[in-house]
Amino acid sequence: MKSKTVLIIGGGIGGLVTANRLRQLLPRQYHIVLVEKNEQHSFAPSFLWLMTGERRPEQISRPLRQMVRPGVKIVQAQVGSVDPVNQRVTLGGSQLAYDYLVLALGAELAPEAIPGLAEAAYTFYTLEGTVKLRDALKTFGGGTIAVVVSAVPYKCPGAPHEAAMLIADLFRRKGMAEKVDVHLFTPEPQPMPVAGPALGEAVKQMLTTKGVSFHPLHKLTSVSPQSQELSFEGKEPFHYDLLAAIPPHRAPRLLKEAGLTNEAGWVPVDRATLKTRYENIYALGDVTALPIPGRWKPDVPMALPKAGVFAHAQGLVVARRLADEIKGIAAKETFCGGGYCMLEVGESLAGFASGDFFAEPAPDVQLRKLGRTWHLGKVLFEKWWLSPTGLRRRALGLALGIGSRFFKVPGSF
Ligand SMILES: Cc1cc2nc3c(=O)[nH]c(=O)nc-3n(C[C@H](O)[C@H](O)[C@H](O)COP(=O)(O)OP(=O)(O)OC[C@H]3O[C@@H](n4cnc5c(N)ncnc54)[C@H](O)[C@@H]3O)c2cc1C
Numbered sequence: 001m002k003s004k005t006v007l008i009i010g011g012g013i014g015g016l017v018t019a020n021r022l023r024q025l026l027p028r029q030y031h032i033v034l035v036e037k038n039e040q041h042s043f044a045p046s047f048l049w050l051m052t053g054e055r056r057p058e059q060i061s062r063p064l065r066q067m068v069r070p071g072v073k074i075v076q077a078q079v080g081s082v083d084p085v086n087q088r089v090t091l092g093g094s095q096l097a098y099d100y101l102v103l104a105l106g107a108e109l110a111p112e113a114i115p116g117l118a119e120a121a122y123t124f125y126t127l128e129g130t131v132k133l134r135d136a137l138k139t140f141g142g143g144t145i146a147v148v149v150s151a152v153p154y155k156c157p158g159a160p161h162e163a164a165m166l167i168a169d170l171f172r173r174k175g176m177a178e179k180v181d182v183h184l185f186t187p188e189p190q191p192m193p194v195a196g197p198a199l200g201e202a203v204k205q206m207l208t209t210k211g212v213s214f215h216p217l218h219k220l221t222s223v224s225p226q227s228q229e230l231s232f233e234g235k236e237p238f239h240y241d242l243l244a245a246i247p248p249h250r251a252p253r254l255l256k257e258a259g260l261t262n263e264a265g266w267v268p269v270d271r272a273t274l275k276t277r278y279e280n281i282y283a284l285g286d287v288t289a290l291p292i293p294g295r296w297k298p299d300v301p302m303a304l305p306k307a308g309v310f311a312h313a314q315g316l317v318v319a320r321r322l323a324d325e326i327k328g329i330a331a332k333e334t335f336c337g338g339g340y341c342m343l344e345v346g347e348s349l350a351g352f353a354s355g356d357f358f359a360e361p362a363p364d365v366q367l368r369k370l371g372r373t374w375h376l377g378k379v380l381f382e383k384w385w386l387s388p389t390g391l392r393r394r395a396l397g398l399a400l401g402i403g404s405r406f407f408k409v410p411g412s413f
Contacts, residue, residue: 003029004326007098009079009089011036013044013308014285015104017315023069023321033098034068035091037078037377041067043306044155046382047130048162048344051137053168057127067386079105082258084278100322103255103267103276103283104315107306109156111247114150116223121148121245123156133244142179143241146230149186150220151248155286155306155396157192158353160184161203162244162344164208167244169346170390172211182212182274183229183238187219193296194305195353195365202367206345220245249306251287262289271304271358272334274318282318285311292337304357309339336362340409342378350374354409377403 006022008015009033019034024031038325048058068074077091088097094134109125111118122136123129136290147164149264156162164184170178184207190200191207207214223243230238260276262268266289267276274282290304313335320333337358343351352374355365368374380403384396403409 003031004099004393005031005033005097006100006102006322007033007035007089007096008102008104009035009082009108010104010285010287011038011041011064011068011074012104012106012285013365014106014311014315015102016041017312018102018104018284018319019072020069020079021316021319021383022322025070026326027321028071030326031073032071033073033075033096035075035077035089035096036064037076037080039064039076042127043382043385044125045378046128047124048159048166050127050130051134051163052166053088053134053138057131060125060382060386062386062388079254081254082260084258084260084281087280099280100326101278101281102318102322103260103281103287104285104311105252105255105287107249108252109247109284110250111150111245113248113250114220114222116225117150117220117245117247118225120228120393121243121247122224123245123247124159125246136242137167140180140242142169142176144181144183144239145242145244146238146240147184147241148218148220148230148245149184149188150245151302152187153306154246154390156341157305157307158341158343160186161191161207164212164243165207165345168210168212171288172346177211180285182210183215184212184242185215185218185220185232185238187217189216190217194292194302194357194363195355195367196362199353199365199367202351203343206343206351206370210345218412249286255287264289271337273321273331274314274335282322284318286312288314292363293360302363304337305339307341309341313338342374343367344375344378345370348372348375350378352377352407373407375408378406 040061043066048188049055080090082089088095122133144386149160168182191203222231265281269288270282292304294302295301317333317335321331324331340354341393344366349372352368357363387393
């Protein structure tokens, strides 16, 4: 059999899962190459615990090499361009050819898209940003904290709500609840609109219980670092003492230059197969635009949320499909739109939302009662994800597998 090269660009959640599963499925004569610009991998869902001081950066980061199975070639480089016609990508001065390409470049943050935001805001969306925010929260003497979703779409629909509740909980534990007001602003009409009104109402209740003031339909237009003021479209300005923002997101520009994106800059894929318009190019995770049933506004169709749980599931599907295609077997594996999310609220408690995002006429997502189990499940998942290989990983994987069957959690590990 002729050797083939599968090139995966982006070694985050989706890229890692694809590379590792593919290495299990394909004999060594097939080359699996993973291109990633960073030497270290950091687990983003743990940034919220980093923010509250419950994790240190080194506890949630690993050298990429440790995250990858033997037999996957890592190229540490920044991809500069993709040439789908000639089947190659450029890295600085060199080029890499491929037979199959997987786009797993994630979403970039663009704080500069909103005047004043980059200068004024802390963020819990990068490792470095979260460390700075943690330090600012440590010394915060009291006042108004604004957590702001500055634009849609953004990664992890639960994260801003979790961040606001965890910040409120942090100051409650310090005995400063009376001195600190936490406000959450979003352009969305309700928390996690993709999951429907009942779930949104339940999350609103959680926010209220935690003392977080929720401000929907607030579209941020600018920030004044001097007067510490947020400006919103058609709303009153708001004064803050500390600002923690989710910056606007965009897809890496090189994909647009390669003609792989839609008007909004994201990569459209077939929702079942995750194929782009090129037969030999798949895309997965945050970089994709994947339509789902339902409407965001009357004229705007809903898109699958950007979340690690989907990048992970899609990585498994892409790996299986690629392995079958390469072996000449008809590929049957499809992405079914199942997903879940543990919503941390503080006090070692979490909610659990799960469901079918492809359900008609709109996603069917249910929220289960707050509990310690969901928090422990999230901790267990973190430990499993960050355990490189070997017995510990297998034991944690087994525990997760049993737990997910017992609690009927969609997905596999
Ligand atoms: C604070 C926070 C909390 C979150 N919590 C959750 C959660 O609880 N559950 C959940 O499901 N999701 C959560 N997420 C979202 C989750 O982290 C992302 O959805 C997930 O990482 C997407 O995976 P991906 O593979 O598409 O992209 P990423 O994991 O972002 O990986 C993309 C990779 O591509 C690399 N890259 C980009 N451009 C280039 C280039 N030009 N050349 C080479 N490499 C490049 C990047 O360095 C990166 O490693 C959270 C995110 C944040 C920020």
